[in-house]
Amino acid sequence: MQENNIIISNDELIEDKYDRLRLIPWWDQDRLKKAKVMVVGAGALGNEIIKDLALLGIGEIYIFDIDKIENTNLTRSVLFRSEDIGKYKAKVAAESAMKINPDVKAKGFVLNVIDDVGLGFFRNCDIVLGGLDNREARLAINRACYKVNKVWIDGAIEALNGIARVFEPGHGACYECTMTTVDWQLINKRKSCALLTKEEMKEGKTPTTPTSSAVIAGIQVQEMLKILHRDRNLPTLIGKGFVFNGLTHDSYIVDYEEKNDCMSHDIYDSIIDQKWKSDEISIAEVLDVIRKDLGENAVIDLDRDIATFGKCNCKNIKKIFKPVHKLKKADLICEKCNETMSFDTIHTIDGSENFVNKTFKELGIPYFHIIAGRLGVNMKYYEFTGDKDKYFVEE
Numbered sequence: 001m002q003e004n005n006i007i008i009s010n011d012e013l014i015e016d017k018y019d020r021l022r023l024i025p026w027w028d029q030d031r032l033k034k035a036k037v038m039v040v041g042a043g044a045l046g047n048e049i050i051k052d053l054a055l056l057g058i059g060e061i062y063i064f065d066i067d068k069i070e071n072t073n074l075t076r077s078v079l080f081r082s083e084d085i086g087k088y089k090a091k092v093a094a095e096s097a098m099k100i101n102p103d104v105k106a107k108g109f110v111l112n113v114i115d116d117v118g119l120g121f122f123r124n125c126d127i128v129l130g131g132l133d134n135r136e137a138r139l140a141i142n143r144a145c146y147k148v149n150k151v152w153i154d155g156a157i158e159a160l161n162g163i164a165r166v167f168e169p170g171h172g173a174c175y176e177c178t179m180t181t182v183d184w185q186l187i188n189k190r191k192s193c194a195l196l197t198k199e200e201m202k203e204g205k206t207p208t209t210p211t212s213s214a215v216i217a218g219i220q221v222q223e224m225l226k227i228l229h230r231d232r233n234l235p236t237l238i239g240k241g242f243v244f245n246g247l248t249h250d251s252y253i254v255d256y257e258e259k260n261d262c263m264s265h266d267i268y269d270s271i272i273d274q275k276w277k278s279d280e281i282s283i284a285e286v287l288d289v290i291r292k293d294l295g296e297n298a299v300i301d302l303d304r305d306i307a308t309f310g311k312c313n314c315k316n317i318k319k320i321f322k323p324v325h326k327l328k329k330a331d332l333i334c335e336k337c338n339e340t341m342s343f344d345t346i347h348t349i350d351g352s353e354n355f356v357n358k359t360f361k362e363l364g365i366p367y368f369h370i371i372a373g374r375l376g377v378n379m380k381y382y383e384f385t386g387d388k389d390k391y392f393v394e395e
Helices: 029-033 044-056 071-075 089-100 119-124 135-147 181-192 210-228 283-294 385-390
Strands: 036-040 060-064 105-109 127-131 152-158 161-167 240-245 250-255 271-274 299-311 317-323 342-349 370-375 378-384
Touching: 029 210, 036 044, 036 119, 044 060, 044 089, 044 127, 044 152, 044 210, 060 089, 089 105, 119 135, 119 370, 119 378, 119 385, 127 135, 127 210, 135 152, 152 210, 161 210, 210 240, 271 385, 283 299, 283 370, 283 378, 378 385
Parallel strands: 036 060, 036 127, 060 105, 127 152, 271 378
Antiparallel strands: 152 161, 161 240, 240 250, 299 317, 299 342, 299 370, 370 378
16 A cells, blocks of 8 residues: 555554564564473463463474363363363364464474483473473473473462472572472382372372462463573573462562582583484494494493393293383283283393394384493483484474
């Protein structure tokens, strides 16, 4: 159209939807558009986090949750509708995020973050936000983020209360530093129940409200924004926690003490990108590359114990090849005599094993993982970068 002899295109008549955000002096919308954000947990807290990320125009949102939507989720989860009951939370949340803002790319994964997500995924994201309800998953995220030097932001809610915490490797306390004796007892109890069914483990649900979710998720996403703009020197909660009491309207900041002997403080350096695909390259082929780098006696170190073979008193031997943490009771039942089997485990591979022609996927290692090569005290780390397309959306 023409107005006062000035040509104005139809596009110019449409106000930039991020205009109010760009008015913030330190704001960089292009930076948010390029960001890759990982969200673990798509329940009440995760819904609010994902909604905020979509509104902000975060470029890529990756959502992890293994649960399906239940009727009780509908009163606390803005992204779900009654017709979504029975569908996977992560998938529906991703679809809803893109409906809120078509500018964003969102992808949902039905994967357990404790065992099934490769370290390379954490390494290739900009930041991780947790909307979790259990300590074991938080501990797994904490250790993964520390290894690849990524910030993660934890959130937790109960009734009208909540807490948001920010952890950055090498800068103050991590999540494990904050854990109490009771926390460890509860984690060990869950681990000791690894062979039980989900129904046998149920101990009740945490009472939550959509209001407390909104408050804590808002703080988490706000901290994410400041960290993505960290060159602006904005104050953050790194190594600290924001505690909110919705009943009395009190809030305060907690400073956490860093523990020098914390087991989570293991940062990988010298990570080497490899075009390896974990479902194609064999263990023997990888070991050959590592030995060319480090020396002929180098070994492969895994970050988890793998159950290899089950052995029964009836002399039957059964192939397992699963992380020990993922073993179920059925995995250890002998198909010949129906008795429970013992099993062998490995976490270091020296090439003498009778399964080195297997792929790492067949061994029970997730896609896009990072493994270590070791010769004495010398270490190098290798990423299965060839698996990248298993996770990330096309650019």
